[in-house]
Amino acid sequence: MAEKLLRMALKEDRAPQESSSPVESHVLCLAQQLEMDASWLPVYHLEPEHVDVITAFVSSPEKGLCCRAAGGRWLGRAASARSPSGAAPPALQCHWPCVPISCSLFVSLSPGCQDEERKLKFLKSVAMLFRAATYNGLSQGLDLFCQRYKLAENIKVLLEEEPRDQLHTAVRRSAMFAMAEMSFVEAVLEGKEIGLLRTCFSSIFLLPPKEEMQDLKPFLYFTTMKGMDTMLVAVVLNSPTSGVIETMQSIFQMLLTFTTSERASVRERAVGRMRVLSFLLANYSSLKADPNEERHASCAGMQMPIIGQLLGHLLLLLSFKEEETSRLALDALCLLFQFKYQQRWATLTEENTQLQGDLEAETTSLRTSPSATHIIESFAEYLQPSERSDLVRVFIEATTDSSTFDKEAARSVLDMAKGNPDLWLVDVPKITSCIHKTLGCIKTVPARQSVESLMVPMADKCPQEVVTTLLQVAPGGDSPQGAPAQPSAAAQGIPTILQG
Numbered sequence: 001m002a003e004k005l006l007r008m009a010l011k012e013d014r015a016p017q018e019s020s021s022p023v024e025s026h027v028l029c030l031a032q033q034l035e036m037d038a039s040w041l042p043v044y045h046l047e048p049e050h051v052d053v054i055t056a057f058v059s060s061p062e063k064g065l066c067c068r069a070a071g072g073r074w075l076g077r078a079a080s081a082r083s084p085s086g087a088a089p090p091a092l093q094c095h096w097p098c099v100p101i102s103c104s105l106f107v108s109l110s111p112g113c114q115d116e117e118r119k120l121k122f123l124k125s126v127a128m129l130f131r132a133a134t135y136n137g138l139s140q141g142l143d144l145f146c147q148r149y150k151l152a153e154n155i156k157v158l159l160e161e162e163p164r165d166q167l168h169t170a171v172r173r174s175a176m177f178a179m180a181e182m183s184f185v186e187a188v189l190e191g192k193e194i195g196l197l198r199t200c201f202s203s204i205f206l207l208p209p210k211e212e213m214q215d216l217k218p219f220l221y222f223t224t225m226k227g228m229d230t231m232l233v234a235v236v237l238n239s240p241t242s243g244v245i246e247t248m249q250s251i252f253q254m255l256l257t258f259t260t261s262e263r264a265s266v267r268e269r270a271v272g273r274m275r276v277l278s279f280l281l282a283n284y285s286s287l288k289a290d291p292n293e294e295r296h297a298s299c300a301g302m303q304m305p306i307i308g309q310l311l312g313h314l315l316l317l318l319s320f321k322e323e324e325t326s327r328l329a330l331d332a333l334c335l336l337f338q339f340k341y342q343q344r345w346a347t348l349t350e351e352n353t354q355l356q357g358d359l360e361a362e363t364t365s366l367r368t369s370p371s372a373t374h375i376i377e378s379f380a381e382y383l384q385p386s387e388r389s390d391l392v393r394v395f396i397e398a399t400t401d402s403s404t405f406d407k408e409a410a411r412s413v414l415d416m417a418k419g420n421p422d423l424w425l426v427d428v429p430k431i432t433s434c435i436h437k438t439l440g441c442i443k444t445v446p447a448r449q450s451v452e453s454l455m456v457p458m459a460d461k462c463p464q465e466v467v468t469t470l471l472q473v474a475p476g477g478d479s480p481q482g483a484p485a486q487p488s489a490a491a492q493g494i495p496t497i498l499q500g
Contacts, residue, residue: 041145043129043138050125050132057122058149116169119158123174126151130181130188143187152192155179159196159203166213167220172203173227180227180234193235194250201270204228205258209265225269229276236280237287244284245302248277252306259313262404268325271317274310275328278335282342302343308387311336311379312394315372315413319406330370334363340382372409373416380423389427392417393434396454399447400438411450421457428462432469 038044038051133139146152155175162171179196182188189196207213210221232251239247255277258270280287284302304310314336317329341359366375376391383391395417397403398410417424425431435451442448459466 038145040141042140043133043136043142046136046138047129047132050129053121053125054129054151055149057118057125058151058154116171119171120169120174123155123158123171123178126155126178127174127181130178130185134181134184139185142185146182146188151182152179152189152196156196156199159199162203164203164206165208167207167216167224170220170224172200173220173224176200176224176227176231180231183231183234183238189235193239193247194254197232197235197251198254200228200231201254201258201273205266205269207265209263225272228273232273232276233280236277245304248281249304249306251277252304252310256306256309256313259317260404264320264322264325267317267320268322268328271314271325271328271332274314275332275335278310278332278339282335282338302339304339305386306390307336307340308383308390309394311376311383311387312391312398315375316394316398316405316409318370318372318375319409326370330367333375334366337363337366337379337382340379344382372413376413376416385426388424389430392424392431392454396431396434396438396451399444399451400441401443402441407444407447411447414450414454418454418457421461425454425458428458428465429469432458432466433473436470436473 038055039048041051044051130139130142133142155178158171159175162169179189179200183193204224210216210218236244236248236251252274255270255274258266259274261267261270281302281304311333314329314333318326318333320326338359341362345355362378366378380388392414395410395413398405399407399414403410431454435454439448439451442451455466
């Protein structure tokens, strides 16, 4: 009954009305009273202490923002200050279809006054509460509890307020363990996972290198990174099966932005998490497949649109001098090869020991000869045409002057693609557009020549398509009707259009 009343209150909050009946107002008042007392939670009777710690932390008046006012109008700290006479503070006036409530629920906008011990106690209580609820089957109402007390938002703020130049506390680690436990309860983090993960990545990846952080405890650094891995595994495996690919795609996309950093420590941390996700992708069918489903069935249906970009960036990361980054990138590539290999043979109805042996042999070959061209040739037959095109585009963009990647490594792959255009240069419009966009950012002659040379085999095979695309993307030329009718005329016009 209590949970039903609170859900009614939330529903009313989201649908403003000009007036409410006396009965409705009474129901909402009861809901407001219940939200002040979390004893209605089924798990409360098992873990009352942890619930009380959580509610006490987020209810600190110093934080100064009524949770209902988060979507309405906040009257400021003055609204909650005591009057000169010492009278109790008035209730915050919020634009909601119910009577004002006491200013006892707050989002932590500036919890600087909270000491480390209170933060850690709060985060530990969140983790322990959700672990107990999951283990004992008492998760009912926790989604509502999290929404009312804005647990995800408070955790996000705690992460944002950690210093970016040092790692002296376990707040980051505890926050990620709390998020991992929260992910086990359905709908608690729904719609908030990506924002929380982005905050975690920025808070940790952008820290200085380990060697430059003063008084850094190695064990704290190690367990913080492991905490991030634990959180990623939990978030992915606890995602609905229908949305797991979208979740992984979004996480991979965020990680890719960090791999282009000029700082070696940032690249290393990001590629380490890419390795974790690659492991999940390669083993997802066995980690979370329906028991009544064939082992490889779920793997067959897992199409990852970003796979071409992933391969391209990981191959470029192999060329960096940092040994650890190269090792992690190679591990991730081998795991992605396993994923693509399994997809290729997913239609087999019986286990085939020969296929497993072939996979192990291929993986061994990748590790013993980890050159970019060799790895790409091994992947080639398992990639979709769109994935091959995306991979080529990554290497084209890597030749730009602003790119942090090895230009020679990029050129060697482009030369390989030029030598087998029927395999690598199939999507003519996409690759042609990328070349046109990129050439203006390339000043070095060898890199520019490697990129321009890709146009030759495409123009020989599909001249009309090349020129049509160039006329569409070139300044002042957006009509395909301007394309020359004869292939020879089209090929002759390509250098002029590229220069324009």
